[in-house]
Amino acid sequence: MTDAPAAPLDDSSDALADSTSDASLARSVARSAQIEADLETNPGRYRMLTGDRPTGHLHLGHYFGSLRNRLALQEKGVDTWVLIADYQVITDRDSVDSIPERVFSLLTDYLAIGLDPARTTIFAHSQVPALNQLMLPFLSLVTDSELRRNPTVKAEQDAAGGRPMSGLMLTYPVHQAADILFCKANVVPVGKDQLPHLEQTRVVARRFDERYGRAGDRSAPVFPTPDALLSEVTNLLGTDGTKMSKSRGNVIELRMSADETARAIKKAVTDADRRITFDPANRPEVSNLVQLAALTSGRDPHEIAEEIGDGGSGTLKKLVTESVNEHLAPLRARRAELETDPAGLRRVLAEGNARANEVADATLAEVREAMQMVYA
Template identity: 60%
Template sequence: MDTTLRTARPESPASASLADTAGTSAAQARSAELEELVRDDPGRFRVLTGDRPTGQLHLGHYFGTLHNRVRLQNLGVEMFVLVADLQVLTDRDVADDLTGHVEGLVLDYLAIGVDPARSTIFAHSAVPALNQLLLPFLSLVSTAELGRNPTVKDEIAHSRQSAVNGLMFTYPVHQAADILFCKANLVPVGRDQLPHLELTRTIARRFNDRYGSGAAVFPQPDALLSSAPLLLGTDGTKMSKSRGNAIALGAGPDETARLIKGARTDSERHITYDPAARPEVSSLLLLAALCQNRTPEQVAADIGSGGAAALKKTVTEAVNEHLAPVRARRSEYARDRAHLRRILREGNERAAAVADATLAEVCTAMNSHY
């Protein structure tokens, strides 16, 4: 197969939209099949997932990804959970309080139920062989392909830097190294992350074609699409650590109440669930519903004409009650920082052994093992 990289022809907005819709539909259908396969035989899957240590994880992370990680772990799927400390520098000049943020991330993982006996928690900077894969992988993609990545474009738009650094531009390839170093064959993602995963699949395919000598060195990982709907932040935009509009998992009851009290709503007193017409109100209803294991419509019916004050009171009580056990576990783990370091050190050792084996296989395939 010809693996020469070519620049694609520009697409019209209409054709690009149709292609995106078709691609998402196919990914959703495949994801539904994968869910059945995971339930039938979880041991055949290995998952790579993780976060950048840029601050405490929040409710958007919890309902969007963290809850699903624990579910997969408890089903018996092998999990690699990455603390992406090197990628902190993709959109900032320095990594402020990196040690504190790394420990906080591990705290959040343990508090929500990630079990280090069943899931490998590790850090980028502690696994040199993983990062060494970035070099051969970069040779398999073109600058045009990197420039077209929509997730990179969005990250650049929200970057706090005056210019884009090389790490930001090559972020999707570094993410491919994250996924492929452990030969993960399943990656939980949102729809906005599908272009990243498709590039990972492309890199795996091109490496196999170019160096595999008929054997597949890397799998082409599948996307397991999250079914969690989008939660808005307190300012009405996407909930994000970098935008300062999130409710952290480690926030106390009083801070949670203060943040929700300041959340944007609208002037209509009767509370209804209408995501298109009333996105801010609907997001708060959804948050309460997720915490109470109910539907947003049921929560809205209970509030009725109580207005924004009653809505925010309901949401505050629901969030604080749901997170109470998570916060209690987080507080307990925080008392023993040495335990956190030990968990990360042991995870680093396991991940490094896997990465070393993969890099040795890559060097053999590239005829550079000397």
């Protein structure tokens, strides 16, 4: 072991910027397609990690954007890991008063859609110390300029209006790398716009193994370089015609009753044209409702629009309400059942946390050995 300091990091190649280039995007798309094909016959080769921040209750945007895909991967036999990212709530928020309730709300939704604790590990950030300890060596592998170029950090900086950014927000990309690498996930479901986030994790994994590797054998990597599992993101608008967002109060939450859902859809923005068409570019609000009916009924949106014809927005909203409530009825019944057993929910999370801790402790032990920091 040398006493010389580590060479300074060279980020001149700008891997994060390159991750959005046409050539890099094409490579990611091709690799994702290969993985999709291989999943059909070799699901046991893959460990997938994804998750949510408990900043509010899950809604239809989450359901059609990611939750159904997680369930599909579980059913294929992929080793599925779902993170409740409670520590990430405090990157940009001062209060933690509502976190416990929202953590268990997320857990209840996960179980209600069909995630099975016997096949899917569900755990919380704050309950896995070894995961978070990986932040320290990982932070030594990135530069502050790389962190500031991360899209999430840049967006937070732009939105802050001069307000200082927390250190946790700045290091969010490295925390995300620790989330993925602690369990050695090799696939991460993302949209194309999230590729720079995953590239930061890939950079951390490569740099760790280039600098340390396994003690005495740097040809044997400690971490896999995870691949993106690209999915077509279904972008649903909120009931006010803007981006669906918990903070804007324009969502249809999975936990809502049928009557609450009906009231939310009744207030949804449409336009003055009585004839219903599916034209997302020119009629986004109307088309959003048509799309929602299509997603929850399994029908083609053009067919639905043609069927309604001159029936107007009232007929459309009635159809959407019936379709959404029918689709969510089994989920809501299961959710109501789960809520009657809070001790059972706590037991599920405790078991997931225990599994995550077991894996995180083993990974941290490998990291310490690679860094020659085992002293007993």
